[in-house]
Amino acid sequence: MRRRTWLLSAAGAAGALVVGWGVLPQRSRLGSGALMLRSEGEVPLNGWIKIAADGSVVLAMPRSEMGQGVHTALPMLAAEELDVPLSSVRLEQAGADAIYGNVSMLVASLPFHPLEDAEGDGSLSVKAGRWIVGKLARELGINATGGSSSIADLWDVIRLAAATARASLVGAASLQWKLPAEELVVKDGVIRHASGKSVGYGEVARAASGTPPGAVKVKDRKEWTLIGRSLLRLDLPEKVDGRARFGLDVRLPGMKFASVRLCPMLGGSVGAIRSEKGLSMPGAERLVMLPALGGSTAGFAVVGRTSWHAQRGASAIDVEWHQRPLGGLDSRQIEAELEAAVRTQSGHVFYERGDAAGEERSGKLVEAWYHAPYLAHATMEPMNCTARVAAGKVEVWAPTQVPEMARGIAARVAGVSTDDVIFHTTLLGGGFGRRLEVDVVAQAVRIAMDCGGAPVQLVWSREEDIRHDFYRPMQVARLRASIDSGGRVTSLRITSAGDAITPRWMERGLPMLSGPFDTPDKTTSEGLFDLPYGIATQRIEHVATRMGVPVGFWRSVGHSHNAFFSESFIDELASAAKIGPVEFRRELLKDAPRHLAVLNLAAEKSNWGGALPAGRQRGIALHESFGSIVAQVAEVSLVEGKPRVHRVVCAIDCGTAVNPGVIAQQMEGSVLFALTALLHGRIDIREGAVQQGNFHDYPIVRLAQAPSVETWIVASGRPPQGVGEPGVPPLAPAVANAIFALTGIRRRKLPLAA
Amino acid sequence: MELLINGKTVSADVESEMPLLWVLRDVLNMTGTKFGCGIAACGACTVTVDGLAVRSCVVPASSVVGKKIRTIEALGTPEKIHxxxxxxxxxxxxxxxxxxxxxxxxxxxxxxxxxxxxxxxxxxxxxxxxxxxxxxxxxxxxxxxxxxxx
The missing domain is CATH 1.10.150.120 ([2Fe-2S]-binding domain)
Structure with missing residues (x-):
């Protein structure tokens, strides 16, 4: 069994999965039909599947659509097992039950090295750790869309739920007709028998709800008709004509609008409101003071007739801000402190193999320091949330990746029980990890409490969004390796420093689960401690700091900067060994056949080593994250000294490719997201205040600068893994490695165009 | 003021300096046009005025009175897609x-x-x-x- 799938793949997800869940669950994640919304004419068959009168299928959907295509790929799994066309699956927001929680995401957060649970090599403690966390995750039922885990987590669950529903439907027809179930076939939701009898799902659904499914088997991959095809996304028709409803598009009768101004200094507060003259402006109605909520900085909101009236009123309030009690934060000073931490502190050792320090005494020593800045997410849809608080009940509409956490904080802020909070998840205009936070939900509920029962839509300005994000933490790393006379890497030592994200996030959103001290956070060292390269001695440690800047998960999290460090450094070692970057990696990957195959595919499809236009060079990088392995080759030139990326070739092994079209979209999107960060992305903090504020000083790559991106997918019989994030990490090192090939200069500090 | 939006004359009781974006979204409930930055940097709020693309977050509504405003809601329809x-x-x-x-x-x-x-x-x-x-x-x-x- 491979990592991450140990819990779920009792009988091998690629083959037949028999009901029973061999390994774990105390209670099945199929759930009962009572969990689904009761609607006229719809018959629930379990916690995931309802059959409508016309035979169409309703699928419970706990995961958020933020562009990554899960509202197409997950229904594909249901349609496949139910033998209905994809177009006849409708989605219904899942309720709040543990069966909808994300088990895979939590299990994947454990800091185990891949070698520790390789097949036949898994230590008992690793297995026990996974088992316990899997069990806890199942009981807690934390519903989250993140960690590129939606398909990996629900792959078995939805297919089994749909196959079970199908078995009951066929079973009901079999009983009605007194014909053996094995003789019945299903096509497009119609059950048929060779005798000419036929009945639609809608007509047998009622009987099926009382028919036991018997022994259920999900399809073997050779029986698939939908999985593996680039089916058109279901969410696009409404995204091209303005019908799609994002959080910002919620409209309710009598709705008010609110705009916030938070203390510009992170962690600061409102000293005094000097003048409320903003409230006397037409359309501005009310001032609501906001304490620090959900990890936000304190400030105030103005409620008005429209967002514009609220914004105008808020800007006209004259306020005296107070710096945080510990003094203003400064990102230059933080960088110096991180460098000192790397030099002087011993951190948590995430991986140690052999005596790396001892090995350094022989051979050629290579050492390099790498830096990554704070980054904001800058989702296109600014932070927003709509809330109504009336008669002890709360109703919330929000574009969120964590509906249950959001519901929890709404209840805490309003002082009601979570049962008194009705929560609606809208479409998300981008997430990238920013919408794993619940600060805006808490603020919207707080504001709504002062609005006499009227619904209020809180919309942040872009400036508040950039200045009050939960930033990707700044990181500094020192990498050291020794190379013998044959060009072999004999040791690798990495010490990195930066804030840990997970414990801070738990404090904000799940305070009841947050402990008195921090446990080691895998996200700090992922992409450093778990490298696929066969380096005999390694010591990989991280010093977790607490600088006071709010930090959060940013698409691909630790991998996003750690891959820049590790894959640039591997290139440095290749250069020091005087071996080509591809050849050098091949040698280090000779015991990692899947990684090697991905590397070779990228090299082949990019024509590695082939001729290029003058002034252009290639760089390559390989990185595994979220269960998938991605290699990218970037073709780069320099225009007025700044890197220009022309073409990126991606190769990916993500296990089974559920929808190759969506995977290609995600690779393209990841490349562009990473390109913006590596060229321009930086957040600077001076005297506590974030210096950037909008797209003029936090620039985003535009169409004219967009490279062409090609995606090649390795055929695989393994269970599907992540695709939303794994395309991000390799780009920065691939581009930096190309710049080295062009100029001989090694760029070790992001962003590169700064 | 009266605005000519998607071929129809619509009346909106708003201040002359109110940007077209917010008139569309928060007064007329036409939410297809999006707010992204408020400074004409991102283009999420783009509509056409007399056929030209404009960023409605910085266009005062009063400045487009009498002009033909077209939004995403009228680019095409599910029946007659553009x-x-x-x-x-x-x-x-x-x-x-x-x-x-x-x-x-x-x-x-x-x-x-x-x-x-x-x-x-x-x-x-x-x-x-x-x-x-x-x-x-x-x-x-x-x-x-x-x-x-x-």
């Missing part, structure tokens, strides 16, 4: 989709003026920001709608 919308689906352009109303209106303005744009024309006209990185598909879809072979 060639750009069809191309957008054929090329599977949107991901999160938030910026796509503005992208489509900017593309519509481009093709109205220049039915066979070159790559350079597309680069110059399509300066909207997309965080999902759909740019090359936007380019391909514009060419498809324009009947340009690639």
């Amino acid at each position: 060639p750009l919308q069809a191309a957008w689906i054929a090329e599977q352009v949107p991901q999160c989709g938030y910026c796509q109303s503005g992208m489509l209106m900017a593309a519509a303005a481009l093709l109205e003026k220049n039915p066979k744009p070159t790559d350079a024309d597309i680069d110059a006209a399509m300066t909207n920001i997309c965080r999902c990185g759909t740019y090359q598909r936007v380019r391909a879809a514009i060419k498809r709608a324009a009947g340009i072979k690639v």
Whole structure:
């Protein structure tokens, strides 16, 4: 069994999965039909599947659509097992039950090295750790869309739920007709028998709800008709004509609008409101003071007739801000402190193999320091949330990746029980990890409490969004390796420093689960401690700091900067060994056949080593994250000294490719997201205040600068893994490695165009 | 004031300096046009005024009285889809989709003026920001709608 799938793949997800869940669950994640919304004419068959009168299928959907295509790929799994066309699956927001929680995401957060649970090599403690966390995750039922885990987590669950529903439907027809179930076939939701009898799902659904499914088997991959095809996304028709409803598009009768101004200094507060003259402006109605909520900085909101009236009123309030009690934060000073931490502190050792320090005494020593800045997410849809608080009940509409956490904080802020909070998840205009936070939900509920029962839509300005994000933490790393006379890497030592994200996030959103001290956070060292390269001695440690800047998960999290460090450094070692970057990696990957195959595919499809236009060079990088392995080759030139990326070739092994079209979209999107960060992305903090504020000083790559991106997918019989994030990490090192090939200069500090 | 939006005269009781974006979204409940930055930097709020692409977050409503305003809601309908919308689906352009109303209106303005744009024309006209990185598909879809072979 491979990592991450140990819990779920009792009988091998690629083959037949028999009901029973061999390994774990105390209670099945199929759930009962009572969990689904009761609607006229719809018959629930379990916690995931309802059959409508016309035979169409309703699928419970706990995961958020933020562009990554899960509202197409997950229904594909249901349609496949139910033998209905994809177009006849409708989605219904899942309720709040543990069966909808994300088990895979939590299990994947454990800091185990891949070698520790390789097949036949898994230590008992690793297995026990996974088992316990899997069990806890199942009981807690934390519903989250993140960690590129939606398909990996629900792959078995939805297919089994749909196959079970199908078995009951066929079973009901079999009983009605007194014909053996094995003789019945299903096509497009119609059950048929060779005798000419036929009945639609809608007509047998009622009987099926009382028919036991018997022994259920999900399809073997050779029986698939939908999985593996680039089916058109279901969410696009409404995204091209303005019908799609994002959080910002919620409209309710009598709705008010609110705009916030938070203390510009992170962690600061409102000293005094000097003048409320903003409230006397037409359309501005009310001032609501906001304490620090959900990890936000304190400030105030103005409620008005429209967002514009609220914004105008808020800007006209004259306020005296107070710096945080510990003094203003400064990102230059933080960088110096991180460098000192790397030099002087011993951190948590995430991986140690052999005596790396001892090995350094022989051979050629290579050492390099790498830096990554704070980054904001800058989702296109600014932070927003709509809330109504009336008669002890709360109703919330929000574009969120964590509906249950959001519901929890709404209840805490309003002082009601979570049962008194009705929560609606809208479409998300981008997430990238920013919408794993619940600060805006808490603020919207707080504001709504002062609005006499009227619904209020809180919309942040872009400036508040950039200045009050939960930033990707700044990181500094020192990498050291020794190379013998044959060009072999004999040791690798990495010490990195930066804030840990997970414990801070738990404090904000799940305070009841947050402990008195921090446990080691895998996200700090992922992409450093778990490298696929066969380096005999390694010591990989991280010093977790607490600088006071709010930090959060940013698409691909630790991998996003750690891959820049590790894959640039591997290139440095290749250069020091005087071996080509591809050849050098091949040698280090000779015991990692899947990684090697991905590397070779990228090299082949990019024509590695082939001729290029003058002034252009290639760089390559390989990185595994979220269960998938991605290699990218970037073709780069320099225009007025700044890197220009022309073409990126991606190769990916993500296990089974559920929808190759969506995977290609995600690779393209990841490349562009990473390109913006590596060229321009930086957040600077001076005297506590974030210096950037909008797209003029936090620039985003535009169409004219967009490279062409090609995606090649390795055929695989393994269970599907992540695709939303794994395309991000390799780009920065691939581009930096190309710049080295062009100029001989090694760029070790992001962003590169700064 | 009276505004001519999507072929209909609509009256809105708002201040003259109120940006068109907020009149559309918060007064008229036409939410297809999006708020992204408030400083005309991202293009999420793009509509056309007399056929030209404008960023409605910085256009006072009073300045477009009497002009023909067109929003995403009238680019096409599910029954009679605009060639750009069809191309957008054929090329599977949107991901999160938030910026796509503005992208489509900017593309519509481009093709109205220049039915066979070159790559350079597309680069110059399509300066909207997309965080999902759909740019090359936007380019391909514009060419498809324009009947340009690639």
